[in-house]
Amino acid sequence: MPVVLQISDLHLGRLPEHDAARADVLREAIADVRPDLVVVTGDVCENPIESPDQVDEARPWLDALGADYVVTPGNHDMGNKLSAGKHSVTRGMFDRWTRNFNRGWERRDIEGWTVLTVNTQITGSGWPEEEEQHSWLEEQLATAERAAVFMHMPLDLGPFGEGMAKADYWPVDPEPRGRLLPLLSQPKVRVLATGHLHQYGWFPEVMPPRVWCPSCTLQVKITGLSGPDADPEALGVIRHDLVGENATHRYLPLNIPGVERVET
Numbered sequence: 001m002p003v004v005l006q007i008s009d010l011h012l013g014r015l016p017e018h019d020a021a022r023a024d025v026l027r028e029a030i031a032d033v034r035p036d037l038v039v040v041t042g043d044v045c046e047n048p049i050e051s052p053d054q055v056d057e058a059r060p061w062l063d064a065l066g067a068d069y070v071v072t073p074g075n076h077d078m079g080n081k082l083s084a085g086k087h088s089v090t091r092g093m094f095d096r097w098t099r100n101f102n103r104g105w106e107r108r109d110i111e112g113w114t115v116l117t118v119n120t121q122i123t124g125s126g127w128p129e130e131e132e133q134h135s136w137l138e139e140q141l142a143t144a145e146r147a148a149v150f151m152h153m154p155l156d157l158g159p160f161g162e163g164m165a166k167a168d169y170w171p172v173d174p175e176p177r178g179r180l181l182p183l184l185s186q187p188k189v190r191v192l193a194t195g196h197l198h199q200y201g202w203f204p205e206v207m208p209p210r211v212w213c214p215s216c217t218l219q220v221k222i223t224g225l226s227g228p229d230a231d232p233e234a235l236g237v238i239r240h241d242l243v244g245e246n247a248t249h250r251y252l253p254l255n256i257p258g259v260e261r262v263e264t
């Protein structure tokens with residue numbers, strides 16, 4: 001049974017005095033779970049716009065976790081989607097990330113399961129890479145038997161969003177969502193797991209079923225995004241068990257040093 005451990009929204013460099021101890025906690029979690037693969041769903045760094053070295057420093061930090069991993073960037077790593085109009089994705093940020101890691105999309109096959117990462121930060125950019133990624137995703141899904149897909153921004157806010165402030169800020173924009181959703185709604189996509197919201201959420205009744213992975217370092221209370229389906233107090237990682245035909249998961253709370261709570 002393939003086991004994938006999802007880690008999200010580390011925001012390294014935000015409280016640098018805690019980064020080493022946080023790595024120790026994650027190494028312990030990895031030793032407990034012994035995943036086949038760790039998937040890091042973005043916001044690895046806090047502010048590479050002002051401190052570009054953070055991306056370079058993130059590479060050895062992640063390597064030192066001692067697990068086989070893939071990582072896809074978040075807005076804090078590569079910049080916001082272009083429509084955000086502030087701190088948006090740039091060629092420079094894209095290139096720096098690519099030099100250290102990858103372009104943000106990758107495939108791994110484990111015992112009949114295909115694990116895919118998708119770079120949400122370039123969605124809606126109109127860059128040639130956006131088109132390239134989309135064609136690549138179509139090809140991967142065509143050849144996958146069953147897939148688990150990981151990315152930073154959610155496609156939508158599930159039962160939330162109506163009248164919520166900044167509802168258009170958090171998810172993928174409507175136009176790229178309109179292209180991605182039919183592709184990812186194929187029954188072979190058993191789970192779509194995302195980060196960015198810093199909440200734990202589980203939405204099994206939609207296609208594809210969604211899991212929101214909390215941050216393991218920073219609690220964010222988003223106005224309008226609360227209730228039984230979204231837990232802003234959550235702090236930890238997600239264990240995904242890819243069992244036979246089905247993806248199940250468990251939220252694993254972690255005791256993280258230097259917890260910070262933010263309201264937005």
Ligand SMILES: [Fe+2]
Pocket residue numbers: 009011043074076196197198215
């Ligand atoms: Fe984040």
Ligand SMILES: [Fe+2]
Pocket residue numbers: 043074075076152195196197
């Ligand atoms: Fe984010």
